[in-house]
Amino acid sequence: MSEPDNTDPSLQTPVPSTLMGAAVSFATSMARFAASGFKTVDEPLHQLRMSHCQPCGYRNDSQCSLCRCFIAKKAWLPHEDCPIGRWPC
Numbered sequence: 001m002s003e004p005d006n007t008d009p010s011l012q013t014p015v016p017s018t019l020m021g022a023a024v025s026f027a028t029s030m031a032r033f034a035a036s037g038f039k040t041v042d043e044p045l046h047q048l049r050m051s052h053c054q055p056c057g058y059r060n061d062s063q064c065s066l067c068r069c070f071i072a073k074k075a076w077l078p079h080e081d082c083p084i085g086r087w088p089c
């Protein structure tokens with residue numbers, strides 16, 4: 001029997017972002033949003049992303065407890081992603 005691969009990121013417990021990290025991430029994201037010309041994803045993709053967040057154990061009401069983002073807002077941003085890769089795109 002082989003040992004588990006502890007270097008595989010999918011097997012590691014996600015670590016919530018610190019408040020400072022979340023603040024920096026938010027500022028960076030808003031800069032990228034502005035640089036994109038304030039582009040958003042279309043409604044079907046937004047709904048698809050939200051459908052992955054809805055049952056997620058890391059969702060805390062309207063906020064993701066890992067990245068601390070407000071999910072419904074973040075899901076509109078094309079350059080954003082789920083911190084553990086649960087969004088399809």
Ligand code: SF4
Nearest residue numbers: 053056059064082086
């Ligand atoms: S962004 Fe990812 S980790 Fe956060 S609530 Fe949504 S599916 Fe869960």
